[in-house]
Amino acid sequence: MSPAVTPPPAASAGSTAPVRLLVCDDHAVVRAGLLALLASAGDIEVVGEASTGEEAVALAARLTPQVVLMDLQLGEGIDGVEATRRITATPGGPHVLVLTTYDTDADITRAIAAGATGYLLKAERPEELFAAVHAAARGRTVLSPPVASKVMAQMRAPLPQLTEREQDILAQLSQGLGNREIARALFISEATVKTHLGRIYDKLGVDTRAGAVAVAKERRLLR
Amino acid sequence: MSPAVTPPPAASAGSTAPVRLLVCDDHAVVRAGLLALLASAGDIEVVGEASTGEEAVALAARLTPQVVLMDLQLGEGIDGVEATRRITATPGGPHVLVLTTYDTDADITRAIAAGATGYLLKAERPEELFAAVHAAARGRTVLSPPVASKVMAQMRAPLPQLTEREQDILAQLSQGLGNREIARALFISEATVKTHLGRIYDKLGVDTRAGAVAVAKERRLLR
DNA sequence: ACCGGTGTCAGCCGATCGGCTGATGCGGGA
DNA sequence: TCCCGCATCAGCCGATCGGCTGACACCGGT
Numbered sequence: 001m002s003p004a005v006t007p008p009p010a011a012s013a014g015s016t017a018p019v020r021l022l023v024c025d026d027h028a029v030v031r032a033g034l035l036a037l038l039a040s041a042g043d044i045e046v047v048g049e050a051s052t053g054e055e056a057v058a059l060a061a062r063l064t065p066q067v068v069l070m071d072l073q074l075g076e077g078i079d080g081v082e083a084t085r086r087i088t089a090t091p092g093g094p095h096v097l098v099l100t101t102y103d104t105d106a107d108i109t110r111a112i113a114a115g116a117t118g119y120l121l122k123a124e125r126p127e128e129l130f131a132a133v134h135a136a137a138r139g140r141t142v143l144s145p146p147v148a149s150k151v152m153a154q155m156r157a158p159l160p161q162l163t164e165r166e167q168d169i170l171a172q173l174s175q176g177l178g179n180r181e182i183a184r185a186l187f188i189s190e191a192t193v194k195t196h197l198g199r200i201y202d203k204l205g206v207d208t209r210a211g212a213v214a215v216a217k218e219r220r221l222l223r
Numbered sequence: 224m225s226p227a228v229t230p231p232p233a234a235s236a237g238s239t240a241p242v243r244l245l246v247c248d249d250h251a252v253v254r255a256g257l258l259a260l261l262a263s264a265g266d267i268e269v270v271g272e273a274s275t276g277e278e279a280v281a282l283a284a285r286l287t288p289q290v291v292l293m294d295l296q297l298g299e300g301i302d303g304v305e306a307t308r309r310i311t312a313t314p315g316g317p318h319v320l321v322l323t324t325y326d327t328d329a330d331i332t333r334a335i336a337a338g339a340t341g342y343l344l345k346a347e348r349p350e351e352l353f354a355a356v357h358a359a360a361r362g363r364t365v366l367s368p369p370v371a372s373k374v375m376a377q378m379r380a381p382l383p384q385l386t387e388r389e390q391d392i393l394a395q396l397s398q399g400l401g402n403r404e405i406a407r408a409l410f411i412s413e414a415t416v417k418t419h420l421g422r423i424y425d426k427l428g429v430d431t432r433a434g435a436v437a438v439a440k441e442r443r444l445l446r
Numbered sequence: 447a448c449c450g451g452t453g454t455c456a457g458c459c460g461a462t463c464g465g466c467t468g469a470t471g472c473g474g475g476a
Numbered sequence: 477t478c479c480c481g482c483a484t485c486a487g488c489c490g491a492t493c494g495g496c497t498g499a500c501a502c503c504g505g506t
Contacts, residue, residue: 026346027324027344027345027346028345028346028347028348028349029257029260029322029343029345029346029347029348029349029352030253030256030345032256032260032349033253033255033256033257033259033260034252034256035260036256036259036260036262036263037252037255037256037258037259037260039259040259075346099252101250101324120252121250122250122251122252122253123249123250123251123252123298124251124252125251125252126251126252126255129252163451163452163453164452165452165453165454166452173433174433174437175434175437176429176430176431176433176434176435176437176438177431177433177434178431178491178492178493179492179493180492188453188454188455189454189455189456190455191454191455191456191457192453192454192455194493194494194495195453195454195455196453196454197493197494198494198495198496201494206399207399207494207495208399208400208401208432208462208493208494209431209432209433209493209494210396210397210399210400210432210433210435210436211398211399211400212399212433213433213436213437213440214397214398214399214436214440215399217436217437217440217441218440386481386482386483387482388482388483388484401461401462401463402462402463403462411483411484411485412484412485412486413485414484414485414486414487415483415484415485417463417464417465418483418484418485419483419484420463420464421464421465421466424464430464430465431463431464431492432463432464
């Protein structure tokens with residue numbers, strides 16, 4: 001009749017063995033802070049830390065953690081989304097729990113599409129983080145409330161899905177180039193540039209190039 | 224003839240009395256991480272934590288820490304720069320050590336102008352953080368290497384210094400508004416808007432509104 | 447075999463933009 | 477007091493943009 005639901009650490013009936021965790025964040029101070037913080041939660045064992053996406057992928061394979069805590073913004077090399085994709089590509093691999101600063105539509109979508117099990121904001125309470133790590137270890141999805149809201153909102157109004165070409169145009173536009181220059185850069189005619197721009201305006205809900213650049217930068221629609 | 228300048232709390236021979244520190248960061252997880260991390264450095268005592276600028280200002284006055292560790296990006300209310308300004312406004316007040324993610328020109332300049340004693344990046348090694356806290360307590364300036372470089376670079380080529388009004392215009396422009404709409408929003412004539420825009424283009428080194436928005440977003444020239 | 451999505455291109459036209467010259471008023475610092 | 481930076485406004489003009497209509501070609505799925 002033992003209650004058995006609560007997690008007593010040292011007991012022999014090990015339904016509560018510490019969760020093996022890999023931490024990936026490019027900021028050394030943040031990483032060290034997370035390590036120190038997670039160490040204070042007795043039932044989590046940090047088995048490794050990575051400062052780049054490549055390192056995270058390699059360590060995930062070598063250390064076989066149950067959960068990878070992943071920041072999406074990684075300075076050098078591949079970004080957190082790509083790292084998440086590669087880590088979750090392995091069949092028996094670890095679950096990836098995204099812990100990041102931004103709740104941008106594009107980031108959330110890309111992370112989930114890449115196979116992330118959960119998406120937590122750094123603004124969350126530490127207890128939520130601990131709970132999320134355990135939830136992720138069991139494969140359960142955990143989303144921060146603001147993130148959950150965004151996801152729901154996206155269900156109703158799917159986010160601007162730009163085609164490859166439109167992203168090319170938008171990238172050039174974000175350099176401040178004129179139609180003629182964009183045309184030359186992409187080896188197409190000005191007419192085509194204007195056609196694409198019109199569709200981009202539609203999708204982003206704007207009607208000027210400045211507005212398009214603003215939305216693009218805001219919602220991080222560019223690589 | 225009592226020395227009376229240094230404030231050793233309890234110890235008699237205490238050249239290494241713990242530095243009294245206040246931590247301010249809007250992300251609960253990061254804050255908790257920093258606390259856990261700093262606790263591991265024996266000679267630093269975290270006397271309080273704040274999640275908003277207002278709270279930091281109030282706690283700085285009440286808890287009289289020697290150093291305030293300040294993030295510049297604070298979600299709600301006043302930002303880190305303003306909080307730094309208010310904290311350092313007090314004559315005998317604590318030193319402010321900025322610990323943030325970005326090494327943006329504008330952020331650095333504004334933080335230093337606001338009275339920050341040091342500017343560290345979260346990408347720095349934790350040991351650097353510990354050292355910086357102690358340095359800040361003694362009033363010494365500490366800059367992360369990339370930040371130091373930027374500061375030097377700015378000495379040579381001062382960053383685009385937009386006037387208040389130009390920032391107003393730029394803010395409207397970043398909403399994608401046309402000249403007529405900007406004029407109406409700011410209660411001025413279109414001619415004036417065009418005049419300001421021309422000067423903004425000059426200062427930012429662009430010649431289109433899309434380019435101006437791109438640079439503004441890139442270099443974080445907006446509130 | 448048809449159709450929708452995508453990418454390409456053309457021409458037209460009114461609205462807007464960007465550069466220019468020039469002018470006024472105000473405030474602060476030399 | 478004079479000058480400079482800042483903000484305000486006017487008019488002009490060529491270049492560019494944004495919206496429109498219409499067209500062709502490729503591809504993949506039904």
